[in-house]
Amino acid sequence: MSTPEWNVMLATCPSRTSLARIANKWTAMIVIALSERRLRFGELREMVGGISGKVLTETLRDLERDGLVARQAYAEIPPRVEYELTDLGRTLSAPLGALGRWAEEHYEQVERARDAYDTR
Amino acid sequence: MSTPEWNVMLATCPSRTSLARIANKWTAMIVIALSERRLRFGELREMVGGISGKVLTETLRDLERDGLVARQAYAEIPPRVEYELTDLGRTLSAPLGALGRWAEEHYEQVERARDAYDTR
C-alpha cells in the first residue's frame, strides 16, 4: 500500500525532474517573491532582479505545469495577468525561503572562504 | 555595526552568486550524499546518479572554494581522495535535504498536475 518509493539520487527516478525544477535559482526567487502575495507579471519581473521576460515566462509556465503556481489572466486592455502560489507551491515557501536566507546570512563566510581559496 | 544587508533578489548583490551555487540540483545531491558521511570521489560518483566525472570534479571544486566541502587527498597508490562537509556545509544539510525529500514526497502530486496541464 505504500506508494512507490522515489529516490532523487537515482538518475532514472522521475522525481529527479522535480528536484531539478525546484533546486534552481529562478524557481527559488519566484517562489520567494510569490510567498508574500500574488503578483502581476511585471511586478514579478521587477522583484526577481535580472530575469528576462523570456526566462520569467518559461519558468512560470513550468511552475504552472507542475502545479506550483496558478495563473489568472483578466480580459482587459491592456492585459493583466496575476500569478500566485497554489497550496502545493506554498509548501515550498519555507524550504526555498530558507535557501534564500542561507545565501544572505552566510555570504560573508562564503566570501572569506573564496578569498582564502584564491589566495593559495 | 550591522553587517551589510544582502538581498538575493537584487541582480547585482554578491549573495546572488551564493544562491546560484546552492540552488542547484548537483549541489543539492552532493550535499545530501555527504550529509551521511565522508565519501571518496568514486563513492560520490556512484551515489549521485548520472553525474559525470567532469561535472562532479567541477562542482566539488566550487563547493570547496566556497568553504562548504573539505577535500583530503592521501598520498597513496592508487590515489584516495575523501570529501566531507565543513561546519558551514553542514548548515546546508537540513535545507537541501528538505528539498530532496520534497521532490520525493510530492512527486506524484506534481505528476498529476503535469498530466492535467498536458491534457488541455
Next chain:
DNA sequence: CTGCATCCTTAATGATACTG
C-alpha cells in the same frame, strides 16, 4: 501589458583519451 517567435550567444554537460 503580456508573451510568443526568432535568432544569437554563452554556459552547462557529456565523451573520450590520457597522466601521476
Next chain:
DNA sequence: CAGTATCATTAAGGATGCAG
C-alpha cells in the same frame, strides 16, 4: 583512482520585433 585536457553537444539565457 582521481583527476586533467580536449572536443563535441546540448541546454540556458539574452535581444529584438511583433501580436492580442
